Amino acid sequence: xxxxxxxxxxxxxxxxxxxxxxxxxxxxxxxxxxxxxxxxxxxxxxxxxxxxxxxxxxxxxxxxxxxxxxxxxxxxxxxxxxxxxxxxxxxxxxxxxxxxxxxxxxxxxxxxxxxxxxxxxxxxxxxxxxxxxxxxxxxxxxxxxxxxxxxxxxxxxxxxxxxxxxxxxx
Ligand SMILES: C[S@@+](CC[C@H](N)C(=O)[O-])C[C@H]1O[C@@H](n2cnc3c(N)ncnc32)[C@H](O)[C@@H]1O
Numbered sequence: 001x002x003x004x005x006x007x008x009x010x011x012x013x014x015x016x017x018x019x020x021x022x023x024x025x026x027x028x029x030x031x032x033x034x035x036x037x038x039x040x041x042x043x044x045x046x047x048x049x050x051x052x053x054x055x056x057x058x059x060x061x062x063x064x065x066x067x068x069x070x071x072x073x074x075x076x077x078x079x080x081x082x083x084x085x086x087x088x089x090x091x092x093x094x095x096x097x098x099x100x101x102x103x104x105x106x107x108x109x110x111x112x113x114x115x116x117x118x119x120x121x122x123x124x125x126x127x128x129x130x131x132x133x134x135x136x137x138x139x140x141x142x143x144x145x146x147x148x149x150x151x152x153x154x155x156x157x158x159x160x161x162x163x164x165x166x167x168x169x170x
Pocket of ligand 1: 100101102122123124125126127128129130142143144145146152153154155156158159
């Protein structure tokens, strides 16, 4: 049997799940600009069983239509109001807000616990990050340690690392 067909069989045996709307893990890349990053995050949502929440703007509608390479895509929750108000409203409903961002009070990723309560993960713009007031309003901020000279990771990489951790898969 060839390596390719071995892999196909392994995939069939191990990827038996189908996406259901997550009632506990939602990624909200509310300020992300590049289509490719949104497409990558959508694949991570599928992998960890999370949903995605984004503004219902032409930018996100187009980016997610283009970046969707999955047979069946994860749930996308379209915001029905302005971003900041939506985050506040979810918080009032009992969701814990985790901002993935460098901040004075950020906890380091290895110390982040698995999400045991409904959690929304905020991700920032590729050049300006998450707006300061949203970082301040979050329940938890998480920073991914970096040893190199780069100032930050690609946002889809950062989001994926945090989602894997919160989902208890890494
Ligand atoms: C490319 S970074 C933005 C960097 C921006 N120049 C700044 O200094 O805020 C885009 C997003 O990825 C996430 N990110 C990237 N690297 C990170 C890290 N090491 N720790 C936490 N979040 C990170 C954050 O959500 C950030 O807003």
